[in-house]
Amino acid sequence: xxxxxxxxxxxxxxxxxxxxxxxxxxxxxxxxxxxxxxxxxxxxxxxxxxxxxxxxxxxxxxxxxxxxxxxxxxxxxxxxxxxxxxxxxxxxxxxxxxxxxxxxxxxxxxxxxxxxxxxxxxxxxxxxxxxxxxxxxxxxxxxxxxxxxxxxxxxxxxxxxxxxxxxxxxxxxxxxxxxxxxxxxxxxxxxxxxxxxxxxxxxxxxxxxxxxxxxxxxxxxxxxxxxxxxxxxxxx
Amino acid sequence: xxxxxxxxxxxxxxxxxxxxxxxxxxxxxxxxxxxxxxxxxxxxxxxxxxxxxxxxxxxxxxxxxxxxxxxxxxxxxxxxxxxxxxxxxxxxxxxxxxxxxxxxxxxxxxxxxxxxxxxxxxxxxxxxxxxxxxxxxxxxxxxxxxxxxxxxxxxxxxxxxxxxxxxxxxxxxxxxxxxxxxxxxxxxxxxxxxxxxxxxxxxxxx
Numbered sequence: 001x002x003x004x005x006x007x008x009x010x011x012x013x014x015x016x017x018x019x020x021x022x023x024x025x026x027x028x029x030x031x032x033x034x035x036x037x038x039x040x041x042x043x044x045x046x047x048x049x050x051x052x053x054x055x056x057x058x059x060x061x062x063x064x065x066x067x068x069x070x071x072x073x074x075x076x077x078x079x080x081x082x083x084x085x086x087x088x089x090x091x092x093x094x095x096x097x098x099x100x101x102x103x104x105x106x107x108x109x110x111x112x113x114x115x116x117x118x119x120x121x122x123x124x125x126x127x128x129x130x131x132x133x134x135x136x137x138x139x140x141x142x143x144x145x146x147x148x149x150x151x152x153x154x155x156x157x158x159x160x161x162x163x164x165x166x167x168x169x170x171x172x173x174x175x176x177x178x179x180x181x182x183x184x185x186x187x188x189x190x191x192x193x194x195x196x197x198x199x200x201x202x203x204x205x206x207x208x209x210x211x212x213x214x215x216x217x218x219x220x221x222x223x224x225x226x227x228x229x230x231x232x233x234x235x236x
Numbered sequence: 237x238x239x240x241x242x243x244x245x246x247x248x249x250x251x252x253x254x255x256x257x258x259x260x261x262x263x264x265x266x267x268x269x270x271x272x273x274x275x276x277x278x279x280x281x282x283x284x285x286x287x288x289x290x291x292x293x294x295x296x297x298x299x300x301x302x303x304x305x306x307x308x309x310x311x312x313x314x315x316x317x318x319x320x321x322x323x324x325x326x327x328x329x330x331x332x333x334x335x336x337x338x339x340x341x342x343x344x345x346x347x348x349x350x351x352x353x354x355x356x357x358x359x360x361x362x363x364x365x366x367x368x369x370x371x372x373x374x375x376x377x378x379x380x381x382x383x384x385x386x387x388x389x390x391x392x393x394x395x396x397x398x399x400x401x402x403x404x405x406x407x408x409x410x411x412x413x414x415x416x417x418x419x420x421x422x423x424x425x426x427x428x429x430x431x432x433x434x435x436x437x438x439x440x441x442x
């Protein structure tokens with residue numbers, strides 16, 4: 001019996017499925033300590049980091065800002081590389097921005113004034129004022145490590161639907177467009193279901209959107225009645 | 237309904253009983269059961285877990301292998317329910333909330349694996365909490381009850397028929413049945429989230 005699809009091809013699709021799933025649903029949470037050197041503001045993160053969620057310096061949050069805003073904050077500093085840089089302010093970093101020259105670089109401002117080795121401690125149990133810079137992020141899927149894999153109740157079926165969608169779509173022997181359409185629909189359905197589970201599993205996401213309280217100044221406004229559209233209009 | 241009952245129903249549906257082996261059918265039932273339960277959240281469990289000294293982020297999927305999502309947490313030290321919140325709210329509360337020691341009062345789910353608590357205990361053997369969570373489906377034995385309400389068990393049957401037709405490369409038939417599966421699953425999800433709590437309905441309807 002001749003083979004329709006080779007193992008290599010199916011493995012390639014399995015990798016593509018992984019990429020597609022993690023693009024649709026950022027779900028693998030990861031925390032690590034970043035080794036920091038005093039006087040250096042730009043650090044290259046591991047390429048497995050897909051998006052930064054939160055950075056803390058000695059346990060306190062470092063706020064994100066745009067690169068342009070960072071220029072406005074520090075007009076007297078510029079960094080090209082380790083040898084070509086002009087940096088003046090050194091203290092505890094208050095802001096970070098993604099560096100424009102390398103998508104995996106982040107830059108702190110002010111420039112860190114302490115060095116952290118990132119060897120000891122547990123990023124999931126941070127201690128108060130701990131001498132560490134902790135990065136919480138979304139990372140790539142790694143099927144060799146169960147901590148960074150998709151949950152079993154979603155992984156196999158979703159991956160299978162994607163592989164068969166693309167395999168049946170392939171030109172040549174085995175092409176079946178109606179089958180491909182069927183698996184495409186199934187894959188999209190599974191991804192939507194996973195999205196809804198992942199959005200704060202079973203505790204509504206509304207808590208994350210806004211606190212809905214009236215405690216902040218921007219959320220406060222005087223109540224006013226909704227009037228009919230012809231209010232105070234006289235038609236002669 | 238048991239797994240055997242479900243298998244009989246499937247055999248009644250397909251004209252040629254020998255076309256699908258029992259092995260295929262049982263695999264399909266288990267697969268469908270896993271999917272329907274995880275997407276609808278029909279199975280709720282409660283267990284006792286200890287607070288860990290200094291731990292902010294609990295890896296619940298390691299602690300509870302069948303964990304899907306948290307519903308609520310009860311602190312047995314204070315005899316109070318811990319309130320669900322968000323990281324954004326916690327950031328507003330304190331910029332160093334992750335490191336704060338004290339009585340655990342709030343919790344926030346991070347993803348399908350982790351949950352963070354605020355504040356965290358600073359002592360060994362501090363105490364326990366009860367966690368109520370949505371669990372994934374167990375492996376079914378022949379006489380095990382399928383834990384889906386009888387009214388909505390069609391969702392599982394639709395899944396199995398779709399899956400078996402898919403294996404026979406009957407994609408047009410499978411697509412039709414798949415639509416039915418989606419509708420029945422949506423009804424089951426609605427039931428699981430609202431209708432089984434009838435006391436909520438008057439509030440929602442005003």
